[in-house]
Amino acid sequence: MAISAISTLSLQVRMKEQAKHLKRDLFVVDTGDTHDGNGLSDVTNPSGKVSQAMLKKIPYDILAIGNHELYVHEVTEDVYNSFMPSWNGRYLASNVYFKDINNNKTVPLGNKYTYFEGEFGTRVLAFGFLFDFTGNGDNSVVHKVEDEVLxxxxxxxxxxxxxxxxxxxxxxxxxxxxxxxxxxxxxxxxPYIPIAVIGGHVHVRDFAVYDGWAAGIASGRYLETVGFFSIEGIKKHTLFIDKHNGFNATDLTPSNLTFHRRYLDQNRKTYIYHAVNGKEKKFDTPLGKEITKNITYWREELGIAQALGCSPQDYYLSAVEPTSENSIFKLTTQEVLPKAVADPNRPYPAQIIVNSGMLRYDIYQGNFTLDNVYQLSPFVDHFYYMPGVPYYAAAQVLDRLNGDNAASNYRRKRSIQIVYDNVRTCDRQSIRHEARLTPGYTTKDDLGTDGDDTTHSEISYYDAKAFVGTDMPPSDNSSSLVDLVFVDFIQSIVESVIYDLTGQNYTVDTTYGNPNITSSTMWIEFAENHWADNC
Structure with a gap:
């Protein structure tokens, strides 16, 4: 999640003013995941205590629930009790239910659907489906979409x-x-009603055309992008349907609609250009200024902008190969895990394995703050271990995990970037011949390559394996023992692999080293002890 309130709120307000002047209906949609990935949302208890109150002020017409609202019991409960009711039936959870663990009763976590009319008469029926998510906590239930539509x-x-x-x-x-x-x-x-699909979760810019009357947009990740999707011909189309009695006559089909899409970079300059024709003095709104003041206060109050240390260089999530010296995965496996996740009292050396999906963003040279920690690794995963695993078995675990069919689930639940065969989003390459362009999104979708509002130079994209780990400790013989350390999020799959390799069920200890070290706090530990002198 990312918040830039004054610009984002002002964009929505000013664009709605433009639409009103043109006598067009403009609807603002949020497709979920308003938790995890930002210090402002993550350091409070429950997560989102401060940020959710601010989001209530954004003039959304439709919202949908995301999987990050369902991991933690307290977060799900807060969404159900405090956030969802604020939207007067526009917060959609078509296939998600809240489960009261005290009486075991389930009720819809949001509205199944909503129906409303825009100011200029556009009649909208909206649904909000979550993908078939299975990693939710015990106070929510997610039905498969294929079952729910029945x-x-x-x-x-x-x-x-x-x-x-x-x-x-x-x-x-x-x-x-x-x-x-x-x-x-x-x-x-x-069969012929216009359908606008507005999706999320996959962290790409993309546009898909399903048929002549249905298309869909995905607007990137973390509010780096605001997606704009418009359709021409809706009124003519629906008049045609009404005239022909809903197409009971099988030989009648309407003409195709015309789809437009644009991907706007999330920055003030872009917003001012589109919302007020570049006239900056007309852009800010009183409410936007109020929220920005509120954000500034809470960032200081929560201490999320304070430097824990200073990164000596840039480290990239996907712009370089995972084995590169500039890769976050190389930094994590060679430096952070061995130094921050350790137990000097153990008699055996350790191999430490994590799922690569727990890392979500780049690190840039300079101040490394608590805010950066939550952007990089917001999940509170604890480190468990199997003591005294045979060396020969531990040495095979990482390869087995990355070859296991179940491994893809650990990317999908916490995905960073999925690139489809016909989508080249963040397809990045050398910029030596494009020095005047800034690196960024270069998108190819079903409508072509002209969707990015700002032209960027391409940045190479390299995918990481589903699991990464530290090097195996040196051994003089294959009978030595190793502590196999891993985050609790992947416990079940690690146990399965070890059983396949050894035929034994090994005991899992839930505390390795300092119990306060998690997949997030290990970065605090590392920065304070190894990057502090860089500042």
Whole structure:
């Protein structure tokens, strides 16, 4: 999650003013994951205590729940009790339920759908589906989309209203099966109705055309991008449908709609250009200024801008090969894990393994703050270990994990970047011949290569394996023993691999070294002890 309130809020307000002047309906949509990845949201208890209150002031027309609202019991409870009710039926969780662990009853965590009309008469029916997520906590339930669309409420929603457009939103990849299932279910009732799919989760800029009357947009990650999606011909289209009685005649089909999309870089200059034709003095709103003042106060109050140390160089998540000296994965496995996650009292050396999805962002040379810690690794994963595992088995674990079919789940749950065959998002290369361009997103989607509002030089993209680890300790013979250390998030798959290798169920100890060291706090420990002298 990222927050830049004065610019983002002012953009929405000013763009809505422009739309009103043109007598067009403009709707603002958030597709979930408002927790994890920013100090302002993550250092409070519960997570989001400060940031969620600020988000309530943003004039969203539709919101959908994300998987990061479901990991932690207290967060899910807060969303259900405090955040969701603020949106007057516009917070959608079509296939997600809140479970009261005291009485074992489940109720929808948000609205199943919403129906409303824009100021200029556009009738909208909206759904909000989460992908088929299985990593949620014990106070939420996620139904498969394929099962949910068979429930009576879904058919009732489609047959009870006469919308001009259906907004199929949700924290789901726009090319995932879940959205295709929902699209087909809608088409069974409404074969030609315009459908705008607005997705998330996959952390890419992308646009997909499903048929002549349905398309979808994904707007990147962490609020680095604001996606703009418009459709021409909706009113003509719905008049045509009404005239022909909903297309009961099988030989009639409407003309195709025209789709437009734009990916806006999240910065003030871009917003001012689009919202007020570059006239900066007309851009800021009183509410935007108020929220920015509030953010400044809380950043200071929570101490998230204070330097823990200073990084000696840039470290990249995906712009260099994982084995590069500039790779975050090389830094993590060769420096951070061995130095910050250690137990000198153990008689055996350790190999430490983590899932690569716990790392989410670059580190830049200079001050390394608490805010950077949460941007880089917001998850509170504890370090467990199996004491005294045979060396021959420990030496095979990492390769087995990366070859296991189940490994993909550990990327999908906490994905960084998934690149489809026909999408080149963050496809990055040398910029020597494009010195005037800044590195950034260069997107190819179903409409071509002209979607990025700002032209960038390409940056190379290198994927990491699902699991990374420290080097195996040296051994003079294959009968020596090793402590196999791993984050609790991957415990079940590690146990399965070790059993396959040894035929034994090894005891898992839930405390390795300092119990206060987690996948987040290890960066604090490392920065304070090894980067402090760089400042």
């Amino acid at each position: 429930e009576p409420w879904f058919t009732e929603a489609l047959t009870s209203y006469t919308p001009d457009i259906i907004a199929l939103t949700g924290h789901t990849g726009i090319r995932f099966d879940e959205f295709n299932v929902a699209l087909k279910a809608i088409r069974r009732h409404c």
